[in-house]
Amino acid sequence: MLLIRRFEERAGEMYAKAKIGGFLHLAIGEEATIVGSTRALRDQDYLISTYRSHGHTLARGSEPERVMAELFGRVDGLCNGRGGSMHMFDLQNRFMGGYGIVGGNLPLAAGFALASDYLERDEVTLCQFGDGASNQGTFGETMNLAALWRLPVVFMVTNNQFGMGTALERHSAVTDLMRKGEGFGVPGMRCDGMDVADTYNVTCDALRIAREERQPVLVEAVTYRFRGHSMADPEEYRTKEQVDEWRKRDPLTVFGDQLVAAGVLGEDEREAIDRETIERVDRAVAFADASPHPSPNDLYDDIYVLGEQVRGWYSVDERTPTPHRGEDESAMDRAELPHAAEHAGATTAKPADAAQADED
């Protein structure tokens, strides 16, 4: 939780310094929901989330260096700088992505669960999305299909009280979100998303039900984001008093105090951990800063899996007057191409690269 908090605070600063572009959605305040739920997963389980997912990928074990590098848009980023803040992905740690389309990740989650079920693998998918996403068509469609096919998936609606600037009671006729799946055959549970232990316990139960009883569950995690929706949010839709009220429940303070009170952690240790965490984030920033930008030559990489069928990339760009080079460019050196690095963005063709052929 501390790592996520310190990481995101720094990310906010880096955004202000224009080291990070695009949108930056921070989950500050929601750390207990993220960590409590993610810790309930087994290594082989899948986690999928939204554009607000720096914390999810960190909680799953991604190196802060690579997450920060992704925010900076650098080659050493988790996705080589292709995804940015909204599109984190770490296959090795089974973090199956942040997605920029509200509600777009639910069908994918059911698809992972379908594959797990089909291949008879003992995996469960945990799918997180916001209260706003529960109004998308994919919500109902996916709940229905998951329940109908008894897929091992747990849906977690992160109820942070707002979809951007629209308060829950202004966007959803049913505000008791845990009940929103019932009509589709998905029973609900609720956890205190500001309480890491409660979130962990409830998620464990939900995962067990999904894994053992093949019954998808919808968990509502009640939480709050302390910062704006994104960095570009003047927060005119809520009062400072409301934010202050929720801040009293800051999961870092509350949980830290609990640990100290229980004698698990000394005050000095608590400070030491914080210092180490800040240093770790410093290293992540230094790493990201030192990592190069992707080369223009990389522009066309990974659009297709190259192989027998698709041997080269032969995009078409009307701005280029030179002849189309045909598709089979596998033998050509990249540098020989008519529009190598210096003309990237106006490239007619790119060679197949044996090294790119898919590993599996």
Place this chain on the structure above:
Amino acid sequence: MRYREALNAALREEMQRDPNVMLMGEDIGVFNGAFKVTAGLLEAFGEKRVRDTPISENTIVGMGVGAAMTGLRPVVELMTINFSLLAMDQIVNHAASIRYMFGGQVKVPLVVRMPQGAGHQLGPTHSHSWEALYLHVPGLLVATPTTAADAKGLLKSAIRDDNPVIFIEHEYLYGQRGEVPDDEDHTVRFGVAAIRREGSDVTIVGISRMALTAARAAKTLSEEHDIEAEVIDPRTLRPLDLDTILASVRKTNRCVIVEEGWPHGGVGANLAALVQEQAFDDLDAPIQRVTGADVPMPYSKPLEQIAFPHEPQVIDAVLATFGDRR
């Protein structure tokens, strides 16, 4: 063998070959498919592998994407291409983008099959031809098989490929017969056009069903106008075998492109741009396009019939490239 049976055979053989190939779609199982392409497959492979789904296009395709990312080779059937618009989000924002935006960490070996085409008086929500919509999207492969042999060979290639494939069938073609190689390894590689008829006077490129219309027009042109047309069926639009088309145009010096879809931003518009960019000096006349009418498909039979191309329009376009020989 009929086109629909060829598709069925491709699905059956690929399912036998690879246990991770599975089918999802509305009414593909018990009902045997809206156009009977999946007839008998539920019986043969069971409910685990042939799944009737609720009417939830976006979610079915999205589940296909997710399952493809995690080890399966799903083939999703959508009842018609019109309904694929409900799944446009999963097709474009997800299937086509995921590999790229996640830096190549995953692949999406998914096939989305669906028919298109006018002629059955189904009106504006069931009759369109939209290969151009999918041709537009990097990250997708797009196939438009015309013959039974290609239907089978391309579908097998599509299923074996590691990229998301938009596989566009045609309602009119389902009942057409053609020779189909019996060989279980009969595949047709994407990106290789078929020359349906050789000729030296004009190149006619026909997309999807229009490859047949073009071939009929070519016969009439030969018999009545002494014009020998070369008819090319690109078979796949992504990848596109532009080289074969260009080689033909360099020989004939004339080019006509025939498609059933709308004119603006269509396959022909794109192809005409490519051909003039790269073979301008070889052209003796402006490239002609024959397209569907720029209207939502009308229900009325006479109106519908004039809203998509037939042989006479193709002949007129060819004659136009010869100027005064009309």
